[in-house]
Amino acid sequence: xxxxMPTAKQRRLRSLLFxxxxxxxxxxxxxxxxxxxxxANGMLISALVTLGFTLVIGNLGQLAFANTAFxxxxxxxxxxxAAKLGLPWLLTIPLAGALGxxxxxxxxxxxxxxxxxxxxxxxxxAFGELMxxxxxxxxxxxxxxxxxxxxxETLFGTSFSSDTLKFYVFLAVTVLLVKAxxxxxxxxxxxxxxxxxxxxxxxxxLAIPTSRVILVTFMWSGFVVGxxxxxxxxxxxxxxxxxxxxxxxxxxxxxxxxxxxGSVLGAVLGAVLLTALPEYLRAFPGMEELFFGLIVAAVxxxxxxxxxxxxxxxxxxxxxxxxxxxx
Amino acid sequence: xxxxxxxLATAALVASPLLADDAEWETWGLTDDAITIGVMGPFxxxxxxxxxxxxxxxxxxxxxxxxxxxxxxxxxxVQEDTACDSAKGxxxxxxxxxxxxxxMLQGNSCSGxxxxxxxxxxxxxxxxIVAHAVSDSISDPMAHNIFHGVPTGSAxxxxxxxxxxxxPDTENVAIIEHSxxxxxxxxxxxxxxxxxxxxxxxxxxxxxxxxxxxxxxILKLRQNKPDFxxxxxxxxxxxIFLRDLKKYGMGDIPVMGTAGTDxxxxxxxxxxxxxxxxxxxxxxxxxxxxxTLMKPWADMIHKYAPDEELSTFSFVSIGxxxxxxxxxxxxxxxxxxxxxxxALEQVHDFDTGILSDPxxxxxxxxxxxxxxxxAGFVDxxxxxxxxxxxxY
Numbered sequence: 094x095x096x097x098m099p100t101a102k103q104r105r106l107r108s109l110l111f112x113x114x115x116x117x118x119x120x121x122x123x124x125x126x127x128x129x130x131x132x133a134n135g136m137l138i139s140a141l142v143t144l145g146f147t148l149v150i151g152n153l154g155q156l157a158f159a160n161t162a163f164x165x166x167x168x169x170x171x172x173x174x175a176a177k178l179g180l181p182w183l184l185t186i187p188l189a190g191a192l193g194x195x196x197x198x199x200x201x202x203x204x205x206x207x208x209x210x211x212x213x214x215x216x217x218x219a220f221g222e223l224m225x226x227x228x229x230x231x232x233x234x235x236x237x238x239x240x241x242x243x244x245x246e247t248l249f250g251t252s253f254s255s256d257t258l259k260f261y262v263f264l265a266v267t268v269l270l271v272k273a274x275x276x277x278x279x280x281x282x283x284x285x286x287x288x289x290x291x292x293x294x295x296x297x298x299l300a301i302p303t304s305r306v307i308l309v310t311f312m313w314s315g316f317v318v319g320x321x322x323x324x325x326x327x328x329x330x331x332x333x334x335x336x337x338x339x340x341x342x343x344x345x346x347x348x349x350x351x352x353x354x355g356s357v358l359g360a361v362l363g364a365v366l367l368t369a370l371p372e373y374l375r376a377f378p379g380m381e382e383l384f385f386g387l388i389v390a391a392v393x394x395x396x397x398x399x400x401x402x403x404x405x406x407x408x409x410x411x412x413x414x415x416x417x418x419x420x
Numbered sequence: 421x422x423x424x425x426x427x428l429a430t431a432a433l434v435a436s437p438l439l440a441d442d443a444e445w446e447t448w449g450l451t452d453d454a455i456t457i458g459v460m461g462p463f464x465x466x467x468x469x470x471x472x473x474x475x476x477x478x479x480x481x482x483x484x485x486x487x488x489x490x491x492x493x494x495x496x497x498v499q500e501d502t503a504c505d506s507a508k509g510x511x512x513x514x515x516x517x518x519x520x521x522x523x524m525l526q527g528n529s530c531s532g533x534x535x536x537x538x539x540x541x542x543x544x545x546x547x548x549i550v551a552h553a554v555s556d557s558i559s560d561p562m563a564h565n566i567f568h569g570v571p572t573g574s575a576x577x578x579x580x581x582x583x584x585x586x587x588p589d590t591e592n593v594a595i596i597e598h599s600x601x602x603x604x605x606x607x608x609x610x611x612x613x614x615x616x617x618x619x620x621x622x623x624x625x626x627x628x629x630x631x632x633x634x635x636x637x638i639l640k641l642r643q644n645k646p647d648f649x650x651x652x653x654x655x656x657x658x659x660i661f662l663r664d665l666k667k668y669g670m671g672d673i674p675v676m677g678t679a680g681t682d683x684x685x686x687x688x689x690x691x692x693x694x695x696x697x698x699x700x701x702x703x704x705x706x707x708x709x710x711x712t713l714m715k716p717w718a719d720m721i722h723k724y725a726p727d728e729e730l731s732t733f734s735f736v737s738i739g740x741x742x743x744x745x746x747x748x749x750x751x752x753x754x755x756x757x758x759x760x761x762x763a764l765e766q767v768h769d770f771d772t773g774i775l776s777d778p779x780x781x782x783x784x785x786x787x788x789x790x791x792x793x794x795a796g797f798v799d800x801x802x803x804x805x806x807x808x809x810x811x812y
Contacts, residue, residue: 325507
């Protein structure tokens with residue numbers, strides 16, 4: 094399917110839109126209650142988790158499932174740095190990202206050894222389970238099954254128990270990381286990532302260091318998701334091993350697919366929809382899982398390229414240069 | 421920066437229930453004919469079987485409502501699913517508190533979720549009675565509005581050790597457990613109780629989950645010949661341990677198990693009465709589930725939830741629901757949240773008729789149930805015991 098690329102004017106409009114949406118979102122807390130604000134905060138975290146995931150499986154084209162491991166590393170990293178070392182939580186966000194990047198480095202080892210497809214999937218799944226085993230058994234550090242509470246903290250005299258305050262921090266981190274990822278993917282490096290996805294051997298023949306491309310993409314994915322983990326630790330206020338299991342991975346995978354594999358816009362849309370949906374379905378007790386499954390299936394059947402494809406059809410300003418529709 | 425901080429502070433205040441007038445806050449969720457109670461539980465997900473723990477409580481609300489309610493007010497439950505997930509549980513709590521504006525909360529399985537909810541609920545200030553989750557940390561350190569209505573993990577662990585020491589001449593006690601926190605939540609309080617009574621465990625052994633043979637552990641125990649063994653093991657491993665204990669001729673040594681095992685299920689697993697004849701488990705009720713003292717409760721549940729297949733969980737929340745209703749009665753028609761909290765702190769030695777031990781909440785201790793009974797086979801019949809050789 095051919096895509097109409099945006100004109101220069103449309104690109105300027107897109108840039109304006111990118112900053113206008115978060116600017117408008119600054120007003121959101123005036124229209125929410127603590128419950129709806131909490132859900133909005135969860136959407137921002139999910140957006141980052143999905144963004145990191147789609148980079149590896151969508152843009153780089155590697156069937157790797159270490160995403161939940163990066164998320165857990167970030168969450169526990171943030172909680173440990175804040176609770177054990179007394180670091181301000183805000184400072185733990187980039188540090189948790191760095192720990193997530195380290196996780197990405199470790200997870201990429203299998204890919205760098207030439208392991209691909211289902212084998213890479215299983216190895217990265219095992220990596221996630223290994224991390225969860227670590228959270229459970231490193232009790233002096235992680236609290237084991239009892240979990241780990243985040244220490245109370247304030248910013249400008251306002252407690253971080255305020256979902257409104259958390260929202261502004263989460264929004265700032267999300268906008269920064271989405272913008273940085275967009276820039277990265279629009280760069281020469283981003284084109285190399287796409288090239289690896291399309292044909293790794295051909296890419297290598299052009300003297301592009303494919304191993305380095307794979308390594309850096311995994312590490313950036315780990316950084317983004319690690320930062321999301323740090324936000325999650327403050328969002329819930331408690332970190333438990335159960336939060337980083339297969340269910341979380343499946344939910345994140347669903348967000349990637351519903352949003353549109355390999356699309357930054359899709360990552361955000363998928364995260365927003367699938368975080369909000371279970372909350373709307375609270376009105377149907379006992380039927381949530383059924384309705385959730387049906388809705389996800391319907392979206393994927395009607396829009397196999399995800400929600401982002403719908404927007405692309407509406408206007409070229411939503412076309413992402415580094416994204417390629419399936420033939 | 422100044423504009424930003426002003427905006428933050430304003431937004432925080434707008435979103436905060438603290439802005440509400442105190443008097444209004446005191447009666448949120450109350451009308452002349454209804455008291456709304458937020459009931460959170462794992463109604464979906466992997467741990468949804470724990471939602472059975474709320475069935476008895478809801479049936480009790482229905483029973484009270486059929487009798488006219490409390491001072492003319494019906495107990496209206498607003499259910500929200502936590503899926504045994506901390507983020508989803510927090511969303512449920514925030515919805516109940518800020519959107520549904522319930523008067524109080526009661527329920528909660530899954531200790532992890534309850535622990536995550538604690539700061540939010542403490543800040544919100546409304547009364548919360550924990551009706552199933554057992555982690556001590558939910559109500560310790562004490563929070564002014566959180567009341568534990570079931571035996572906590574430490575109460576059960578201490579009850580295990582108390583039963584062991586109630587057997588005359590017990591001095592040599594061995595402990596075998598899994599190397600996980602679930603097992604430690606029973607074994608550590610049991611150790612503390614033993615030490616307080618001058619007994620140090622003579623042996624501490626580990627049997628990992630999934631182990632299908634306990635020969636190594638049994639041979640070590642055979643050298644030591646303990647008077648009693650405390651076993652903090654899941655049911656499958658318990659059955660293996662008891663089987664091997666009998667196989668090596670040590671079937672006469674009594675074994676004390678946790679509330680995580682069921683006496684008759686363990687018998688079904690081993691298929692041999694001789695292996696379980698000296699096995700005892702924590703049992704929080706006044707009678708066997710099919711006993712005469714439990715029958716009225718079973719009938720009540722079946723009246724309001726006819727399809728409910730009764731299990732140990734089905735009854736666990738009824739006691740705290742009774743204590744709540746007693747406190748509501750004591751407050752009178754002029755009900756407020758503060759008055760209810762004060763009345764709950766007056767609940768003293770409250771015999772629920774279903775829990776083996778009474779509920780006592782005071783201004784300094786909100787962990788209401790301090791012990792548990794024990795179930796074991798006496799003359800071949802499952803029997804609830806207060807202490808060694810003393811039927812309940």
